[in-house]
Amino acid sequence: MEEIDFSEKINKKIEDIKEEVLLGKINLLEFELLPIFSDIKDSLNTFNIKNYSKSFINVCELLDRKFEELRNLLNSLDIEKRFIEFMKKNPNEKEMYDIFTGCWNFNFEIEPLSYNFLEYALDRFCKEKDLDFAIEHLDKEKSDYQFLLEIPKLKFTEKVNEFFEEIKNILPCNFEEVFENEIDQINIYEKFVYLLHLLQLGKIKYQRETNSLYI
Amino acid sequence: MNEMSILMHLLSKKRSAYQIGATEEEILDILNVKNKNKSIYFQNLIVGLSNYLIPLGLQIKFNSLNLHWYLSSDKEITELISANPFEGKPSLAATLLCTLTSCLKNSGSAPIQEIRNLRNKKDIMSDLKELEKEGYLIIDKTTYQIHLTPLIGYKLDLHKLLINLSLKLKESKI
Numbered sequence: 001m002e003e004i005d006f007s008e009k010i011n012k013k014i015e016d017i018k019e020e021v022l023l024g025k026i027n028l029l030e031f032e033l034l035p036i037f038s039d040i041k042d043s044l045n046t047f048n049i050k051n052y053s054k055s056f057i058n059v060c061e062l063l064d065r066k067f068e069e070l071r072n073l074l075n076s077l078d079i080e081k082r083f084i085e086f087m088k089k090n091p092n093e094k095e096m097y098d099i100f101t102g103c104w105n106f107n108f109e110i111e112p113l114s115y116n117f118l119e120y121a122l123d124r125f126c127k128e129k130d131l132d133f134a135i136e137h138l139d140k141e142k143s144d145y146q147f148l149l150e151i152p153k154l155k156f157t158e159k160v161n162e163f164f165e166e167i168k169n170i171l172p173c174n175f176e177e178v179f180e181n182e183i184d185q186i187n188i189y190e191k192f193v194y195l196l197h198l199l200q201l202g203k204i205k206y207q208r209e210t211n212s213l214y215i
Numbered sequence: 216m217n218e219m220s221i222l223m224h225l226l227s228k229k230r231s232a233y234q235i236g237a238t239e240e241e242i243l244d245i246l247n248v249k250n251k252n253k254s255i256y257f258q259n260l261i262v263g264l265s266n267y268l269i270p271l272g273l274q275i276k277f278n279s280l281n282l283h284w285y286l287s288s289d290k291e292i293t294e295l296i297s298a299n300p301f302e303g304k305p306s307l308a309a310t311l312l313c314t315l316t317s318c319l320k321n322s323g324s325a326p327i328q329e330i331r332n333l334r335n336k337k338d339i340m341s342d343l344k345e346l347e348k349e350g351y352l353i354i355d356k357t358t359y360q361i362h363l364t365p366l367i368g369y370k371l372d373l374h375k376l377l378i379n380l381s382l383k384l385k386e387s388k389i
Binding site for chain 2: 099
Protein backbone atom coordinates (compact mmCIF):
# COMPACT_ATOMS: atom_id res chain seq x y z
CA MET A 1 0.00 0.00 0.00
CA GLU A 2 1.25 3.46 -0.88
CA GLU A 3 2.28 5.42 2.22
CA ILE A 4 0.70 8.76 1.50
CA ASP A 5 -0.29 11.20 4.21
CA PHE A 6 -1.70 14.63 3.35
CA SER A 7 -3.10 15.20 6.85
CA GLU A 8 -0.68 18.04 7.66
CA LYS A 9 -1.50 19.76 4.39
CA ILE A 10 -5.25 19.35 5.01
CA ASN A 11 -4.98 20.57 8.62
CA LYS A 12 -3.02 23.62 7.44
CA LYS A 13 -5.69 24.36 4.86
CA ILE A 14 -8.43 24.11 7.52
CA GLU A 15 -6.49 26.40 9.88
CA ASP A 16 -6.11 28.95 7.06
CA ILE A 17 -9.83 28.82 6.38
CA LYS A 18 -10.63 29.31 10.07
CA GLU A 19 -8.33 32.31 10.20
CA GLU A 20 -9.86 33.86 7.09
CA VAL A 21 -13.35 33.30 8.50
CA LEU A 22 -12.32 35.14 11.68
CA LEU A 23 -10.88 37.98 9.63
CA GLY A 24 -14.09 38.18 7.63
CA LYS A 25 -12.39 37.35 4.33
CA ILE A 26 -14.43 34.19 3.86
CA ASN A 27 -18.13 33.69 4.40
CA LEU A 28 -18.56 30.05 5.39
CA LEU A 29 -22.03 29.98 3.83
CA GLU A 30 -20.49 30.63 0.44
CA PHE A 31 -17.48 28.40 0.97
CA GLU A 32 -17.43 24.82 -0.39
CA LEU A 33 -16.23 22.26 2.15
CA LEU A 34 -16.88 19.29 -0.13
CA PRO A 35 -13.39 19.36 -1.77
CA ILE A 36 -11.78 18.95 1.67
CA PHE A 37 -13.99 15.97 2.49
CA SER A 38 -13.15 14.52 -0.95
CA ASP A 39 -9.40 15.00 -0.34
CA ILE A 40 -9.71 13.06 2.92
CA LYS A 41 -11.84 10.33 1.37
CA ASP A 42 -9.63 9.89 -1.72
CA SER A 43 -6.33 9.58 0.12
CA LEU A 44 -7.43 7.71 3.25
CA ASN A 45 -5.80 4.35 3.93
CA THR A 46 -4.79 2.18 6.88
CA PHE A 47 -1.39 3.84 7.04
CA ASN A 48 -2.66 7.39 7.56
CA ILE A 49 -6.00 6.73 9.32
CA LYS A 50 -4.70 7.88 12.71
CA ASN A 51 -3.62 11.31 11.44
CA TYR A 52 -6.65 11.62 9.17
CA SER A 53 -9.10 11.18 12.04
CA LYS A 54 -7.83 14.53 13.44
CA SER A 55 -8.26 16.15 10.00
CA PHE A 56 -11.78 14.76 9.80
CA ILE A 57 -12.64 16.22 13.21
CA ASN A 58 -11.26 19.61 12.11
CA VAL A 59 -13.27 19.73 8.92
CA CYS A 60 -16.40 18.61 10.80
CA GLU A 61 -15.90 21.56 13.16
CA LEU A 62 -15.96 23.83 10.11
CA LEU A 63 -19.12 22.13 8.90
CA ASP A 64 -20.71 22.67 12.31
CA ARG A 65 -19.90 26.37 12.11
CA LYS A 66 -21.41 26.49 8.64
CA PHE A 67 -24.65 24.95 9.92
CA GLU A 68 -24.63 27.39 12.83
CA GLU A 69 -24.32 30.34 10.43
CA LEU A 70 -27.08 28.95 8.25
CA ARG A 71 -29.34 28.54 11.28
CA ASN A 72 -28.62 32.12 12.36
CA LEU A 73 -29.36 33.39 8.88
CA LEU A 74 -32.68 31.53 8.73
CA ASN A 75 -33.63 32.80 12.16
CA SER A 76 -32.88 36.40 11.30
CA LEU A 77 -35.02 36.41 8.18
CA ASP A 78 -38.46 36.86 9.71
CA ILE A 79 -38.01 37.66 13.39
CA GLU A 80 -40.47 40.53 13.41
CA LYS A 81 -43.03 38.52 11.42
CA ARG A 82 -42.99 35.69 13.93
CA PHE A 83 -43.59 38.00 16.89
CA ILE A 84 -46.48 39.75 15.14
CA GLU A 85 -47.99 36.47 13.97
CA PHE A 86 -47.96 35.20 17.54
CA MET A 87 -49.55 38.38 18.91
CA LYS A 88 -52.28 38.24 16.23
CA LYS A 89 -53.51 35.05 17.86
CA ASN A 90 -54.48 37.15 20.92
CA PRO A 91 -52.59 35.02 23.41
CA ASN A 92 -53.60 35.35 27.04
CA GLU A 93 -51.21 36.42 29.82
CA LYS A 94 -50.31 32.83 30.71
CA GLU A 95 -49.44 31.96 27.07
CA MET A 96 -47.23 35.04 26.79
CA TYR A 97 -45.52 34.19 30.07
CA ASP A 98 -44.96 30.58 28.94
CA ILE A 99 -43.29 31.64 25.71
CA PHE A 100 -40.29 32.77 27.79
CA THR A 101 -39.83 29.29 29.29
CA GLY A 102 -36.20 28.22 29.19
CA CYS A 103 -35.11 31.54 27.66
CA TRP A 104 -33.66 33.24 30.73
CA ASN A 105 -29.94 33.61 31.30
CA PHE A 106 -28.33 33.87 34.69
CA ASN A 107 -25.55 36.41 34.35
CA PHE A 108 -22.33 36.29 36.25
CA GLU A 109 -21.53 39.65 37.78
CA ILE A 110 -19.01 40.20 40.51
CA GLU A 111 -18.85 43.61 42.07
CA PRO A 112 -16.11 42.86 44.63
CA LEU A 113 -13.70 41.72 41.90
CA SER A 114 -12.79 45.31 41.21
CA TYR A 115 -9.88 46.59 39.23
CA ASN A 116 -8.62 48.30 42.39
CA PHE A 117 -8.57 44.99 44.22
CA LEU A 118 -6.62 43.35 41.40
CA GLU A 119 -4.12 46.20 41.44
CA TYR A 120 -3.84 45.96 45.20
CA ALA A 121 -3.26 42.20 44.92
CA LEU A 122 -0.62 42.82 42.26
CA ASP A 123 1.11 45.40 44.43
CA ARG A 124 1.14 43.09 47.41
CA PHE A 125 2.41 40.24 45.31
CA CYS A 126 5.16 42.19 43.58
CA LYS A 127 6.18 44.89 46.01
CA GLU A 128 5.63 43.82 49.58
CA LYS A 129 7.75 40.76 49.04
CA ASP A 130 10.60 42.98 48.00
CA LEU A 131 11.90 43.39 51.55
CA ASP A 132 15.45 43.87 52.59
CA PHE A 133 16.28 40.32 53.55
CA ALA A 134 19.77 39.55 54.72
CA ILE A 135 20.84 35.99 54.18
CA GLU A 136 23.08 34.92 56.97
CA HIS A 137 25.08 31.74 57.08
CA LEU A 138 24.12 29.37 59.83
CA ASP A 139 26.66 28.18 62.32
CA LYS A 140 26.97 24.47 62.72
CA GLU A 141 26.12 23.41 66.23
CA LYS A 142 27.36 20.30 67.92
CA SER A 143 24.66 17.85 68.87
CA ASP A 144 24.43 14.26 70.03
CA TYR A 145 21.25 13.71 68.08
CA GLN A 146 21.03 12.64 64.50
CA PHE A 147 18.30 14.51 62.73
CA LEU A 148 16.36 12.63 60.12
CA LEU A 149 13.37 13.67 58.09
CA GLU A 150 10.80 11.20 59.25
CA ILE A 151 7.81 10.05 57.27
CA PRO A 152 5.03 8.46 59.27
CA LYS A 153 5.64 4.88 58.18
CA LEU A 154 2.33 3.30 58.97
CA LYS A 155 0.23 5.98 57.37
CA PHE A 156 2.29 6.00 54.21
CA THR A 157 2.25 2.19 53.98
CA GLU A 158 -1.49 2.22 54.45
CA LYS A 159 -1.82 4.66 51.61
CA VAL A 160 0.45 2.60 49.36
CA ASN A 161 -1.56 -0.55 50.17
CA GLU A 162 -4.79 1.28 49.56
CA PHE A 163 -3.51 2.39 46.19
CA PHE A 164 -2.39 -1.18 45.41
CA GLU A 165 -5.87 -2.51 46.27
CA GLU A 166 -7.36 0.17 44.05
CA ILE A 167 -5.35 -0.71 40.95
CA LYS A 168 -4.67 -4.43 41.26
CA ASN A 169 -7.91 -5.35 39.52
CA ILE A 170 -7.06 -3.35 36.42
CA LEU A 171 -3.61 -4.92 36.08
CA PRO A 172 -2.09 -5.77 33.70
CA CYS A 173 -2.55 -2.45 32.01
CA ASN A 174 -0.78 0.36 30.24
CA PHE A 175 1.29 2.65 32.49
CA GLU A 176 -0.85 5.72 31.67
CA GLU A 177 -4.13 3.94 32.39
CA VAL A 178 -3.39 3.99 36.12
CA PHE A 179 -3.66 7.79 36.09
CA GLU A 180 -6.24 8.29 33.39
CA ASN A 181 -9.13 9.22 35.72
CA GLU A 182 -7.04 11.75 37.62
CA ILE A 183 -7.22 15.41 36.71
CA ASP A 184 -5.47 16.93 39.69
CA GLN A 185 -1.68 17.11 39.19
CA ILE A 186 -1.03 16.69 42.93
CA ASN A 187 -3.01 13.43 43.00
CA ILE A 188 -1.16 12.15 39.93
CA TYR A 189 2.15 12.96 41.59
CA GLU A 190 1.05 11.27 44.83
CA LYS A 191 -0.05 8.12 43.00
CA PHE A 192 3.14 8.09 40.98
CA VAL A 193 5.15 8.05 44.22
CA TYR A 194 3.05 5.13 45.50
CA LEU A 195 3.63 3.32 42.22
CA LEU A 196 7.39 3.80 42.49
CA HIS A 197 7.30 2.28 45.97
CA LEU A 198 5.25 -0.67 44.79
CA LEU A 199 7.73 -1.22 41.95
CA GLN A 200 10.62 -1.01 44.39
CA LEU A 201 8.93 -3.51 46.70
CA GLY A 202 8.33 -5.80 43.73
CA LYS A 203 4.57 -5.92 44.28
CA ILE A 204 4.07 -4.55 40.80
CA LYS A 205 6.32 -5.10 37.78
CA TYR A 206 6.93 -2.95 34.75
CA GLN A 207 7.72 -4.06 31.21
CA ARG A 208 9.53 -1.34 29.32
CA GLU A 209 8.92 -2.79 25.82
CA THR A 210 5.16 -2.69 26.13
CA ASN A 211 5.00 0.16 28.66
CA SER A 212 2.79 -2.02 30.83
CA LEU A 213 2.36 -2.76 34.50
CA TYR A 214 1.59 -6.22 35.81
CA ILE A 215 1.65 -8.27 39.02
CA MET B 216 -2.28 39.99 37.00
CA ASN B 217 -2.37 38.55 33.47
CA GLU B 218 -4.60 38.84 30.39
CA MET B 219 -7.02 36.26 31.76
CA SER B 220 -7.54 38.01 35.11
CA ILE B 221 -8.08 41.36 33.38
CA LEU B 222 -10.48 39.74 30.90
CA MET B 223 -12.37 38.01 33.72
CA HIS B 224 -12.67 41.35 35.49
CA LEU B 225 -13.90 43.14 32.37
CA LEU B 226 -16.45 40.47 31.44
CA SER B 227 -17.95 40.23 34.92
CA LYS B 228 -18.06 43.96 35.61
CA LYS B 229 -21.52 45.47 35.98
CA ARG B 230 -21.30 49.10 34.97
CA SER B 231 -24.97 50.01 35.28
CA ALA B 232 -28.34 48.31 35.59
CA TYR B 233 -28.17 47.36 31.94
CA GLN B 234 -24.51 47.35 31.03
CA ILE B 235 -22.39 44.33 31.91
CA GLY B 236 -19.08 43.24 30.41
CA ALA B 237 -17.08 45.00 27.71
CA THR B 238 -16.87 45.42 23.94
CA GLU B 239 -14.08 43.92 21.83
CA GLU B 240 -12.59 47.37 21.29
CA GLU B 241 -12.53 48.13 25.02
CA ILE B 242 -10.90 44.81 25.82
CA LEU B 243 -8.22 45.20 23.16
CA ASP B 244 -7.60 48.78 24.23
CA ILE B 245 -7.16 47.85 27.90
CA LEU B 246 -4.90 44.93 26.98
CA ASN B 247 -2.97 47.31 24.71
CA VAL B 248 -3.26 45.02 21.69
CA LYS B 249 -2.43 46.97 18.59
CA ASN B 250 -1.13 44.47 16.03
CA LYS B 251 -2.94 43.85 12.75
CA ASN B 252 -4.21 40.38 13.77
CA LYS B 253 -5.84 41.68 16.93
CA SER B 254 -9.19 40.21 15.98
CA ILE B 255 -7.68 36.70 15.89
CA TYR B 256 -5.87 37.41 19.14
CA PHE B 257 -9.17 38.46 20.69
CA GLN B 258 -10.95 35.31 19.49
CA ASN B 259 -8.15 33.13 20.88
CA LEU B 260 -8.34 34.96 24.20
CA ILE B 261 -12.10 34.48 24.46
CA VAL B 262 -11.86 30.80 23.45
CA GLY B 263 -8.97 30.29 25.89
CA LEU B 264 -10.82 31.80 28.85
CA SER B 265 -14.00 30.01 27.85
CA ASN B 266 -12.23 26.63 28.06
CA TYR B 267 -11.10 27.44 31.59
CA LEU B 268 -14.61 28.53 32.59
CA ILE B 269 -16.52 25.48 31.32
CA PRO B 270 -15.73 23.36 34.41
CA LEU B 271 -17.01 26.23 36.59
CA GLY B 272 -20.40 26.16 34.86
CA LEU B 273 -19.82 29.50 33.16
CA GLN B 274 -19.79 30.57 29.55
CA ILE B 275 -18.88 33.70 27.63
CA LYS B 276 -21.76 35.26 25.72
CA PHE B 277 -22.24 38.16 23.34
CA ASN B 278 -25.00 40.72 23.68
CA SER B 279 -25.79 41.78 20.12
CA LEU B 280 -27.86 44.73 21.34
CA ASN B 281 -24.86 46.64 22.70
CA LEU B 282 -21.98 44.51 21.34
CA HIS B 283 -20.78 43.59 24.83
CA TRP B 284 -19.12 40.31 25.80
CA TYR B 285 -20.15 39.06 29.23
CA LEU B 286 -20.28 36.02 31.48
CA SER B 287 -23.30 33.86 32.03
CA SER B 288 -24.07 30.59 33.77
CA ASP B 289 -24.41 27.59 31.47
CA LYS B 290 -27.77 26.01 30.60
CA GLU B 291 -27.52 23.33 33.27
CA ILE B 292 -26.97 25.83 36.10
CA THR B 293 -29.60 28.21 34.73
CA GLU B 294 -32.21 25.45 34.75
CA LEU B 295 -31.19 24.40 38.23
CA ILE B 296 -31.46 27.80 39.87
CA SER B 297 -34.45 29.07 37.85
CA ALA B 298 -33.18 32.33 36.39
CA ASN B 299 -36.68 33.55 35.46
CA PRO B 300 -36.87 37.13 36.83
CA PHE B 301 -40.67 37.13 36.38
CA GLU B 302 -41.42 34.04 38.42
CA GLY B 303 -44.94 34.57 39.72
CA LYS B 304 -45.29 37.84 37.76
CA PRO B 305 -46.88 36.76 34.43
CA SER B 306 -48.26 40.24 33.83
CA LEU B 307 -44.75 41.75 33.64
CA ALA B 308 -43.56 39.02 31.26
CA ALA B 309 -46.60 39.54 29.00
CA THR B 310 -46.08 43.31 28.89
CA LEU B 311 -42.40 42.83 28.12
CA LEU B 312 -43.24 40.51 25.22
CA CYS B 313 -45.68 43.08 23.80
CA THR B 314 -43.04 45.82 24.18
CA LEU B 315 -40.49 43.63 22.44
CA THR B 316 -42.88 42.95 19.57
CA SER B 317 -43.72 46.62 19.17
CA CYS B 318 -40.05 47.66 19.31
CA LEU B 319 -39.18 45.13 16.59
CA LYS B 320 -42.05 46.38 14.47
CA ASN B 321 -41.06 50.04 14.86
CA SER B 322 -37.29 49.55 14.58
CA GLY B 323 -36.33 50.42 18.14
CA SER B 324 -38.99 52.30 20.07
CA ALA B 325 -42.59 51.38 20.88
CA PRO B 326 -45.59 53.74 21.30
CA ILE B 327 -47.32 53.05 24.62
CA GLN B 328 -50.71 52.94 22.87
CA GLU B 329 -49.53 50.16 20.56
CA ILE B 330 -48.26 48.11 23.52
CA ARG B 331 -51.63 48.65 25.18
CA ASN B 332 -53.41 47.32 22.06
CA LEU B 333 -51.15 44.30 21.77
CA ARG B 334 -51.53 43.58 25.46
CA ASN B 335 -55.30 44.00 25.20
CA LYS B 336 -55.28 45.70 28.58
CA LYS B 337 -55.99 49.31 29.53
CA ASP B 338 -53.72 49.75 32.51
CA ILE B 339 -50.21 48.77 31.54
CA MET B 340 -48.42 51.74 33.09
CA SER B 341 -47.79 49.98 36.40
CA ASP B 342 -46.18 47.08 34.49
CA LEU B 343 -44.09 49.46 32.39
CA LYS B 344 -42.93 51.37 35.47
CA GLU B 345 -41.99 48.12 37.19
CA LEU B 346 -40.05 47.01 34.07
CA GLU B 347 -38.34 50.41 33.99
CA LYS B 348 -37.40 49.99 37.64
CA GLU B 349 -35.91 46.59 36.83
CA GLY B 350 -33.85 48.21 34.05
CA TYR B 351 -35.49 46.54 31.04
CA LEU B 352 -36.85 49.69 29.44
CA ILE B 353 -36.97 53.47 29.55
CA ILE B 354 -40.24 55.40 29.39
CA ASP B 355 -40.04 58.61 27.38
CA LYS B 356 -42.76 60.69 29.01
CA THR B 357 -42.65 63.44 26.38
CA THR B 358 -43.26 61.21 23.36
CA TYR B 359 -45.06 58.35 25.15
CA GLN B 360 -42.58 55.96 23.64
CA ILE B 361 -40.81 53.01 25.20
CA HIS B 362 -37.16 52.21 24.52
CA LEU B 363 -35.72 48.83 25.43
CA THR B 364 -32.36 48.83 27.20
CA PRO B 365 -29.61 46.31 26.37
CA LEU B 366 -30.56 44.39 29.56
CA ILE B 367 -32.94 42.23 27.55
CA GLY B 368 -29.94 41.04 25.50
CA TYR B 369 -28.21 39.88 28.68
CA LYS B 370 -31.17 38.31 30.44
CA LEU B 371 -32.95 36.75 27.50
CA ASP B 372 -31.80 34.07 25.09
CA LEU B 373 -33.44 35.64 22.04
CA HIS B 374 -32.56 32.66 19.86
CA LYS B 375 -34.40 30.31 22.23
CA LEU B 376 -37.33 32.73 22.37
CA LEU B 377 -37.60 32.61 18.57
CA ILE B 378 -37.56 28.81 18.66
CA ASN B 379 -40.35 28.85 21.28
CA LEU B 380 -42.37 31.25 19.12
CA SER B 381 -41.88 29.13 16.01
CA LEU B 382 -42.88 25.97 17.85
CA LYS B 383 -45.97 27.67 19.26
CA LEU B 384 -47.00 28.93 15.82
CA LYS B 385 -46.38 25.52 14.26
CA GLU B 386 -48.38 23.89 17.03
CA SER B 387 -51.35 26.18 16.44
CA LYS B 388 -51.27 25.48 12.68
CA ILE B 389 -51.59 21.71 13.21
